[in-house]
Amino acid sequence: MNAEYERLGQPSVSLDDIRRFRQLDSKAPGHPEYHWVSGVETTSGPLGQGVATSVGMAVGQKWLASRYNQPGFDIFNYHIYAVCGDGCMMEGVASEAASLAGHLGLDNLCWVYDNNHITIEGNTRIAFTEDIAARFLGYGWNVLRVGDANDIDRIEQALQLFRQTKGRPTFLILDSHIGYGSPHKQDTAEAHGEPLGDEEVRLAKRSYGWPEDAKFLVPDSVREHFAAGVGVRGAEAHRQWADLFANYAVKYPALASEINQMQRRELPIGWDRNLPVFAADQKGLAGREASGKVLNVLAQNIPWLLGGSADLGPSNKTTLKYEGAGDFQADNPGGKDLHFGIREHAMAAIVNGLSLSKLRPFGATFFIFSDYARPSIRLSALMELPTIFIFTHDAMGDGEDGPTHQPVEHLASLRAIPGLVTLRPGDANEVVEAYRYVMQLRHQPAVLALSRQALPTLDRSEYAPASGVAHGAYVLAEARGGNPELILIASGSEVSLVVEAYERLLKDGIRARVVSMPSWDIFEHQTQEYRDSVLPPNVKVRLAVEQASTFGWERYVGEKGRVIGMHTFGASAPLKELQKKFGFVPDQVVAVAKELLAAK
Numbered sequence: 001m002n003a004e005y006e007r008l009g010q011p012s013v014s015l016d017d018i019r020r021f022r023q024l025d026s027k028a029p030g031h032p033e034y035h036w037v038s039g040v041e042t043t044s045g046p047l048g049q050g051v052a053t054s055v056g057m058a059v060g061q062k063w064l065a066s067r068y069n070q071p072g073f074d075i076f077n078y079h080i081y082a083v084c085g086d087g088c089m090m091e092g093v094a095s096e097a098a099s100l101a102g103h104l105g106l107d108n109l110c111w112v113y114d115n116n117h118i119t120i121e122g123n124t125r126i127a128f129t130e131d132i133a134a135r136f137l138g139y140g141w142n143v144l145r146v147g148d149a150n151d152i153d154r155i156e157q158a159l160q161l162f163r164q165t166k167g168r169p170t171f172l173i174l175d176s177h178i179g180y181g182s183p184h185k186q187d188t189a190e191a192h193g194e195p196l197g198d199e200e201v202r203l204a205k206r207s208y209g210w211p212e213d214a215k216f217l218v219p220d221s222v223r224e225h226f227a228a229g230v231g232v233r234g235a236e237a238h239r240q241w242a243d244l245f246a247n248y249a250v251k252y253p254a255l256a257s258e259i260n261q262m263q264r265r266e267l268p269i270g271w272d273r274n275l276p277v278f279a280a281d282q283k284g285l286a287g288r289e290a291s292g293k294v295l296n297v298l299a300q301n302i303p304w305l306l307g308g309s310a311d312l313g314p315s316n317k318t319t320l321k322y323e324g325a326g327d328f329q330a331d332n333p334g335g336k337d338l339h340f341g342i343r344e345h346a347m348a349a350i351v352n353g354l355s356l357s358k359l360r361p362f363g364a365t366f367f368i369f370s371d372y373a374r375p376s377i378r379l380s381a382l383m384e385l386p387t388i389f390i391f392t393h394d395a396m397g398d399g400e401d402g403p404t405h406q407p408v409e410h411l412a413s414l415r416a417i418p419g420l421v422t423l424r425p426g427d428a429n430e431v432v433e434a435y436r437y438v439m440q441l442r443h444q445p446a447v448l449a450l451s452r453q454a455l456p457t458l459d460r461s462e463y464a465p466a467s468g469v470a471h472g473a474y475v476l477a478e479a480r481g482g483n484p485e486l487i488l489i490a491s492g493s494e495v496s497l498v499v500e501a502y503e504r505l506l507k508d509g510i511r512a513r514v515v516s517m518p519s520w521d522i523f524e525h526q527t528q529e530y531r532d533s534v535l536p537p538n539v540k541v542r543l544a545v546e547q548a549s550t551f552g553w554e555r556y557v558g559e560k561g562r563v564i565g566m567h568t569f570g571a572s573a574p575l576k577e578l579q580k581k582f583g584f585v586p587d588q589v590v591a592v593a594k595e596l597l598a599a600k
């Protein structure tokens with residue numbers, strides 16, 4: 001990355017970049033991409049994501065102001081503006097986010113709607129005829145309208161009104177014309193998706209009174225106007241803020257240091273103190289229970305760690321219960337428990353917005369509903385944001401809920417997102433270590449897939465320490481005397497299952513090794529030497545066990561190996577019966593292991 005990209009007073013996107021619009025390495029890519037240039041504050045492109053993310057930024061500003069602003073020190077005092085089109089307004093994620101923004105009364109948020117009635121297939125009358133003003137009034141927004149997008153004075157007045165409005169976000173409807181000034185293409189869908197063509201461009205320029213043949217023309221007077229306007233105002237505002245912050249740092253050094261750490265995505269000293277250590281226990285603890293305990297400790301150690309669930313807090317165990325955590329609401333903007341309501345997609349986008357505001361956010365739901373959040377998780381990875389997604393009920397643990405609630409392809413699908421760290425810890429201590437790893441990420445989002453049901457807490461004096469989680473996979477139990485004939489690999493709830501099978505095989509004189517593999521992604525980033533030490537290339541008899549689609553496991557079990565996994569959807573029945581039906585029982589693991597050894 002260009003270290004100079006944020007130097008004030010120099011354009012971070014040059015005219016040359018714009019000339020090379022959509023070409024490799026141009027700073028003017030097809031859609032705005034966060035973190036390559038200054039001034040692009042989120043990656044947008046999938047319609048509706050930008051506005052939904054803006055709600056996270058607005059929540060973030062409220063929280064930051066509540067914690068850090070002090071009398072005479074309005075350190076966080078900005079507004080959030082988002083410009084959106086018909087496409088954004090049609091997308092469900094925008095509705096989810098707008099509904100929550102209205103409920104929270106986010107009066108620091110203004111959406112400017114480019115109401116041009118044109119999308120790709122033509123006029124919006126073919127598919128989008130609702131009363132959008134009524135819709136936003138229903139959400140509890142302040143709805144304003146400017147009938148002519150070129151009426152700068154009226155727009156300025158409307159924005160003034162936004163800044164004066166308390167207790168409600170503002171929705172500003174701007175009636176506009178796509179392809180304005182183009183005599184044959186204005187107000188047509190062609191103006192959205194096709195170049196106007198040389199002749200039409202010339203005619204449009206003529207209608208503006210612009211030199212007709214000049215290309216990429218930016219007259220000096222424009223540069224001067226901007227430099228004297230936004231340039232001067234921006235530099236002055238920046239200087240004033242820097243002075244204010246310098247004084248703040250003298251008066252409130254601890255708070256200032258928090259802000260600095262947050263900005264650099266660092267963790268405060270002692271962030272991992274008091275993390276629990278779970279004693280060996282055959283009955284054990286559910287992944288979600290262990291997670292709840294860890295999260296409550298971390299949120300006390302890290303002031304800016306906050307988040308919530310899409311109405312499943314009591315089930316995900318993500319509620320922050322310690323004294324002073326509090327619910328985030330309009331009248332309590334310093335609360336750390338967010339209630340996203342049943343809006344998984346907006347939740348993930350809001351989590352992105354919080355992270356872009358440099359907070360450390362988490363969002364939670366059942367693993368199955370990660371599908372509803374996936375587009376925003378993908379953008380988290382693309383933007384390299386250290387967001388945290390806590391997904392419980394990671395397999396068939398909620399048996400009776402049946403196949404609509406039992407994830408199958410979700411691990412494979414999340415493992416396929418570049419840069420996303422997916423972790424499925426196998427017992428309570430692996431949950432602790434998973435969090436320890438995730439908290440230290442600065443540029444990668446993470447998914448924690450956690451069990452609903454209790455999993456035995458392994459005796460770490462007998463098996464390897466859970467700190468192996470930091471390598472993605474580790475040898476949990478070694479064949480006595482080394483030199484294994486067979487490797488059993490598992491993640492999550494299947495780790496204790498293969499440990500049981502391992503003990504049985506041992507009794508039958510079979511030398512197996514158990515590898516706990518909570519994260520493919522982390523494992524892939526280890527040295528070849530380490531990976532070969534965990535999965536020695538000469539040990540070809542390998543059996544992976546995971547309550548999920550077998551898709552992709554070939555890479556670890558190889559041609560001679562086998563996977564006990566899911567090839568169909570699950571079913572509605574008590575967990576024990578499902579485990580039997582789908583082969584997640586020690587007998588089956590032992591039988592397949594012996595079969596593989598016999599076929600060697």
Ligand SMILES: Cc1ncc(C[n+]2csc(CCOP(=O)(O)OP(=O)(O)O)c2C)c(N)n1
Pocket residue numbers: 045046047048084085086087088091114116117118119120178192
């Ligand atoms: C989630 C998503 N679906 C589809 C698209 C493809 N797409 C890009 S622009 C567009 C039409 C958008 O219309 P509008 O918001 O009115 O923009 P305008 O025509 O005013 O430029 C579509 C369907 C997309 N970018 N994102």
